[in-house]
Amino acid sequence: MxxxxxxxxxxxxxxxxxxxxxxxxxxxxxxxxxxxxxxxxxxxxxxxxxxxxxxxxxxxxxxxxxxxxxxxxxxxxxxxxxxxxxxxxxxxxxxxxxxxxxxxxxxxxxxxxxxxxxxxxxxxxxxxxxxxxxxxxxxxSRDDLSALSPGLFKESTLADRVTFIENFAGKSGAARNIFVQSTEKDGSQTVTVSAEGYLLSMPDGERTLVLQNGRRYEGTQGQVNYRIVQFTEARIRVQEPDRHEVxxxxxxxxxxxxxxxxxxxxxxxxxxxxxxxxxxxxxxxxxxxxxxxxxxxxxxxxxxxxxxxxxxxxxxxxxxxxxxxxxxxxxxxxxxxxxxxxxxxxxxxxxxxxxxxx
Structure with a gap:
């Protein structure tokens, strides 16, 4: 034994x-x-x-x-x-x-x-x-901005916007060198570029992308009547997809x-x-x-x-x-x-x- x-x-x-x-x-x-x-x-x-x-x-x-x-x-x-x-x-x-x-x-x-x-x-x-x-x-189900990875072009869930962020090296982690191209309902296109930006949450839950020190190019492809707007601050509403129960x-x-x-x-x-x-x-x-x-x-x-x-x-x-x-x-x-x-x-x-x- x-x-x-x-x-x-x-x-x-x-x-x-x-x-x-x-x-x-x-x-x-x-x-x-x-x-x-x-x-x-x-x-x-x-x-x-x-x-x-x-x-x-x-x-x-x-x-x-x-x-x-x-x-x-x-x-x-x-x-x-x-x-x-x-x-x-x-x-x-x-x-x-x-x-x-x-x-x-x-x-x-x-x-x-x-x-x-x-x-x-x-x-x-x-x-x-x-x-x-x-x-x-x-x-x-996150909003389009929070799903972004630096250095990559990201298409929105509604396929009407393309966003690019170079990095998050700004003050307090703000995004730098932002590029946003969006297509409007009338077929016109808007291209917005800015040196810096951040995400702003409103009291009602809506989220807004705040762009600082940039330019906006508005017009229709194939036409020469483009409008250029230079801005100190501009805001773009971030579209959030419908949330559903898991x-x-x-x-x-x-x-x-x-x-x-x-x-x-x-x-x-x-x-x-x-x-x-x-x-x-x-x-x-x-x-x-x-x-x-x-x-x-x-x-x-x-x-x-x-x-x-x-x-x-x-x-x-x-x-x-x-x-x-x-x-x-x-x-x-x-x-x-x-x-x-x-x-x-x-x-x-x-x-x-x-x-x-x-």
């Missing part, structure tokens, strides 16, 4: 250290990929530069359950693959220990993380997705709202959330027999099979959710048949790898 406890503590330390490294690597990859996408949106003016950090945080919170599940699978797989390659498993079997003896330390490591996945998928991730949607809607999608809805809902999308989303912790545990158990390394086949063969089964399992879970959402699969059945099939696969692999191959 003391030797078994010593073995379990050693394996848990290895699982913990490797799991922390795997989680950091996966999180870094998601930060880079998601951050690059958001930065490209900010560069094109789709989102404001100051919104990148918040949207990145909400995005990461939404995918953390998937990252944790994948971390558990990779950690157990790599740790036991190392034991096979270092011939520790040969000693393990020579001591009369079965492969199933690895289940206890693996579940000791995986169960707490599965509970974390359950809490995240049931609570934090939907909240983060809803906040991300709300934030995106707020960014989309709708909550199924993936962003609270779990309590999904329970008892008759909407098919809600039923599919609830089944997916329930499946997340179950998937984490089954992936941890699946990694134990998949870690077997056959020196005749090659060290990378087991990794290829593991990736294949991992992808098939997650795709089947996604298919089950889509079938529930489309009404092809009763919600009372849910995704449990997929888990049952994977349980049979895990049992078969344990039977296959119960003894070391020579």
């Amino acid at each position: 003391p030797s078994e406890r010593l073995f379990e503590r050693a394996m848990l330390r290895e699982f913990a250290s490797m799991g922390a490294g795997v989680f950091i690597v996966l999180l870094s990859i998601m930060v880079v990929t998601s951050g690059a996408k958001l930065l490209s949106w900010a560069a094109s003016g789709t989102v404001s530069a100051d919104a990148v950090g918040a949207l990145l945080g909400f995005t990461l919170l939404g995918i953390v359950p998937w990252i944790v599940s994948m971390t558990v699978f990779i950690t157990v797989l790599w740790s036991l693959t190392r034991a096979w390659r270092d011939h520790e498993m040969a000693i393990w079997f020579s001591a009369g220990q079965p492969l199933t003896a690895w289940i206890r330390p693996t579940l000791t490591f995986a169960v707490p993380l599965a509970l974390v996945v359950a809490m995240l998928s049931m609570g934090l991730s939907p909240w983060a997705k809803q906040k991300s949607r709300e934030y995106r809607e707020q960014m989309a 709708r909550t999608s199924s993936e962003a809805a609270p779990t309590l709202d999904l329970i008892g809902s008759q909407d098919l999308d809600d039923k599919g989303e609830l089944a997916r959330r329930i499946a997340s912790p179950v998937t984490t545990l089954l992936l941890a158990l699946l990694a134990i027999p998949l870690a077997y390394v056959n020196p005749r086949v090659g060290r990378g063969f087991n990794l290829i099979v593991a990736i294949l089964l991992f992808s098939i399992y997650l795709n089947l879970v996604s298919i089950g959710q889509s079938w529930i959402s489309s009404g092809k699969l009763p919600s009372i059945v849910g995704i449990w048949p997929v888990h049952l099939v994977m349980t049979v696969v895990v049992w078969a692999l344990f039977r296959l790898r119960a003894k070391p191959r020579t």
Whole structure:
């Protein structure tokens, strides 16, 4: 008994250290990929530069359950693959220990993380997705000036005005070197340039762009009767788009709202959330027999099979959710048949790898 406890503590330390490294690597990859996408949106003016950090945080919170599940699978797989390659498993079997003896330390490591996945998928991730949607809607419904990025031409939501701001290096962060081209209802065009400007909020909520020390050119394209007006201060009303209430999608809805809902999308989303912790545990158990390394086949063969089964399992879970959402699969059945099939696969692999191959 003391030797078994010593073995379990050693394996848990290895699982913990490797799991922390795997989680950091996966999180870094998601930060880079998601951050690059958001930065490209900010560069094109789709989102404001100051919104990148918040949207990145909400995005990461939404995918953390998937990252944790994948971390558990990779950690157990790599740790036991190392034991096979270092011939520790040969000693393990020579001591009369079965492969199933690895289940206890693996579940000791995986169960707490599965509970974390359950809490995240049931609570934090939907909240983060809803906040991300709300934030995106707020960014989309902002007035035209507040959505401007320095150095970019920005077309208004009504497509009747183009605005350019060089930078915000003026006093108190005022905009400098402003260019505004607008098209009037009669077809005439107005071009306004100014050295500096700022946004003024009126008591009634209306917002006005105040331009200072500039010129206005008014006229119709193709005609020579342009009028030039030099001004010390001019004001342009900023058109604000109609605001609308943010709708909550199924993936962003609270779990309590999904329970008892008759909407098919809600039923599919609830089944997916329930499946997340179950998937984490089954992936941890699946990694134990998949870690077997056959020196005749090659060290990378087991990794290829593991990736294949991992992808098939997650795709089947996604298919089950889509079938529930489309009404092809009763919600009372849910995704449990997929888990049952994977349980049979895990049992078969344990039977296959119960003894070391020579």
